[in-house]
Amino acid sequence: MSYLVKFIPIIFLLNFSFTELVYAKKDSKPVYKSKQLQVSLSPRKPEQMAAFYEGRGFSKEMINLLKQQCFITVGIHNKSNDIIWHDLSNWTFQTAGKTINDYERSHWKQLWKKMKIPMAHQSTFRWTLLPPELDFRPNEHEGGNIIFPYTETEILLTAEFRTKSDKTGKPIKITINNIFCAK
Amino acid sequence: MNSHKISLLLFLLFYHINLTANSDFPEPPTGIIKLAPYQAADMQIKDIDAIPFKLSETKGHWVFVHFWASWCGPCRKEMPAIQKMWNKLEKEGLKMALINTAEDEDTIFNFLGIYAPDIRALMDADGLVTEEWKPRGLPATYLVDPDGKVRYQALGGREWHKPTYLNFLRRLLKIK
Numbered sequence: 001m002s003y004l005v006k007f008i009p010i011i012f013l014l015n016f017s018f019t020e021l022v023y024a025k026k027d028s029k030p031v032y033k034s035k036q037l038q039v040s041l042s043p044r045k046p047e048q049m050a051a052f053y054e055g056r057g058f059s060k061e062m063i064n065l066l067k068q069q070c071f072i073t074v075g076i077h078n079k080s081n082d083i084i085w086h087d088l089s090n091w092t093f094q095t096a097g098k099t100i101n102d103y104e105r106s107h108w109k110q111l112w113k114k115m116k117i118p119m120a121h122q123s124t125f126r127w128t129l130l131p132p133e134l135d136f137r138p139n140e141h142e143g144g145n146i147i148f149p150y151t152e153t154e155i156l157l158t159a160e161f162r163t164k165s166d167k168t169g170k171p172i173k174i175t176i177n178n179i180f181c182a183k
Numbered sequence: 184m185n186s187h188k189i190s191l192l193l194f195l196l197f198y199h200i201n202l203t204a205n206s207d208f209p210e211p212p213t214g215i216i217k218l219a220p221y222q223a224a225d226m227q228i229k230d231i232d233a234i235p236f237k238l239s240e241t242k243g244h245w246v247f248v249h250f251w252a253s254w255c256g257p258c259r260k261e262m263p264a265i266q267k268m269w270n271k272l273e274k275e276g277l278k279m280a281l282i283n284t285a286e287d288e289d290t291i292f293n294f295l296g297i298y299a300p301d302i303r304a305l306m307d308a309d310g311l312v313t314e315e316w317k318p319r320g321l322p323a324t325y326l327v328d329p330d331g332k333v334r335y336q337a338l339g340g341r342e343w344h345k346p347t348y349l350n351f352l353r354r355l356l357k358i359k
Contacts, residue, residue, distance in 0.1 A: 056254065057287065123285035123310020127252065127321055134319060137216060140338045142320040 030157075032174040036080040037161065039174060043182035044071040044145070052128075058121050062112075069103075070150045070181035075143040078136035082169065085162040088132045093148070094156045102146045105129060148181070155179040208328075209354045211335055212347045220332040223248070223325070226280070226312045231288055231304040238280060239331065245355050246278040246327040250313050252286055253294040258322040261340030262298035268343035268352070269302055276356050279303065284321060285310035326352075329359055 030041040046067040053063050078084045093100050105126065112122045130144035148155070157176045163169030211217055223246075225239045238246065249265065251258040269279060282305045283291045295304050307313050316325070324337035334355075341348055 052254070119309035119311070120285040120287075123313065124252070124254070126310075127255075127284065127313075131320065137338055139214070140319075142339070144320075 030176045030179045032176050034079075034172070036078070036163070037084055037172055037174070038075070038077040038079060039159070039176065040075045041157070041176060041179055042073040042075070043180060044073055045182040046071075048182075053125075056121065056124050058125075059117070061115060062117055062121065065111075066147075068150060070148040072146050072148070072179065072181075073143060074130045074146055075141065076134075076136060077141040078138060080163070081138050082163060083138075083165045084136045084172065085167055086131070086134045086136055087162070088130065088146075090161070091157065091159040094158075095151050095153045100148055100151065100155070102148050105132065150181050152181070155181075207358050208334055209351065212351050214339065214341050215326075215335050215337045215351070217335055218333060220328070220334050223327045223331050223333045224312075224315050226282075226307075226315075228282065228305050228307055228312055231291055231306060236280065236303075236305050238327070241278045241280075241327075242331050243329050243359075244276060244278040245329060245352075245358075246280055247352075248280045248282070248316075248325040248327055250282050250284055250307075250316065250318050250321055250323045252284045252321050253290050254286075255321040257340040259294075259298065261322050261343075262295075264340075264342050264344045266299040266302060268349060269299070271344075271349060272352055272356070275353065277352065280305055282307050282312065284313040326355065328355075 030043075032039040046069075049071045050063050050067050053066060076086060088102075093102065108125065108129075109122070112125070117125075128145050130146050131142065134142060136142070154177065157174075157179060159174050161172040161174070163172060208217065223238060225237065227235060227237050229235055238248070247265075251262065253259070265281070269277075273279070279302060281299070281302050284307050286306075288306070291304050291306065295302065316323070319336075319338065322340050324341065325333050326335040326337075328334045343349070343352075
């Protein structure tokens with residue numbers, strides 16, 4: 001079992017590169033792909049996330065709280081020859097016509113502090129989150145989780161990425177639909 | 184010699200030194216960024232045997248500073264390449280700070296026993312050293328020069344054992 005737990009995150013990460021890329025088709029995986037950029041979203045089941053955090057020795061209290069959320073693992077790959085600027089503040093998620101906000105890092109920081117979660121577990125948790133900002137270099141591929149309150153309805157993502165080292169290039173605007181929290 | 188000539192001479196001397204210094208640092212291969220150099224944050228951490236390690240004590244050597252965690256897939260993939268590189272370059276003068284981010288001794292021991300048994304494992308037990316270095320993600324590698332300045336950063340995992348990267352590291356080792 002512990003062997004399986006250790007490999008779950010690898011399976012997550014491998015999924016980024018093996019995902020078949022079809023944009024905005026119903027029943028397809030929620031992925032955006034162009035010549036410059038690839039953004040893939042992989043919803044995670046609560047049991048998957050729980051197994052990962054259990055494997056890292058997280059407390060039951062922490063895991064039970066996380067199991068109630070909607071986890072989506074995001075992979076971003078800059079396929080262009082210049083910098084692409086990722087800024088989570090330029091991402092908007094909507095469901096049923098209303099904007100929903102992912103939990104920010106500050107939310108978790110305060111919560112873990114209140115719950116007296118060990119620093120090591122706080123650190124591991126932070127490293128599993130999608131960076132809020134990053135200047136993606138050519139061919140760079142990074143990823144991480146975004147976390148929402150659980151919802152049954154479809155989520156729509158619109159996001160904008162600035163381009164070129166001085167951010168003056170034509171922005172890349174993406175839309176990804178067909179995003180559902182995994183049960 | 185008047186003051187203008189002295190100023191010009193000093194300028195040319197300074198320019199020459201500066202030019203030499205810049206050109207000494209080679210352009211890196213794919214996946215490594217050359218940085219505007221900055222002083223590396225010192226770290227005082229312990230290895231898996233509780234023996235202290237201080238980065239500032241490696242001054243005078245190039246240091247391969249690497250952050251990793253066992254749960255990170257690319258870290259698992261990259262680690263054997265680091266071990267192979269280390270087998271070659273340790274005796275050529277490279278120093279290593281292989282820093283695990285916030286995992287326990289058993290996890291580190293089990294992981295490195297398989298993937299990098301000959302490298303000293305440093306433990307960033309609470310994750311604060313990693314935070315201070317602000318990696319782009321895990322794994323993360325920085326190359327620190329003999330003056331303690333961070334000169335290069337690798338993007339994600341690299342095939343450090345391949346000639347392209349070995350030759351690059353060897354070129355760095357010649358810069359004292």
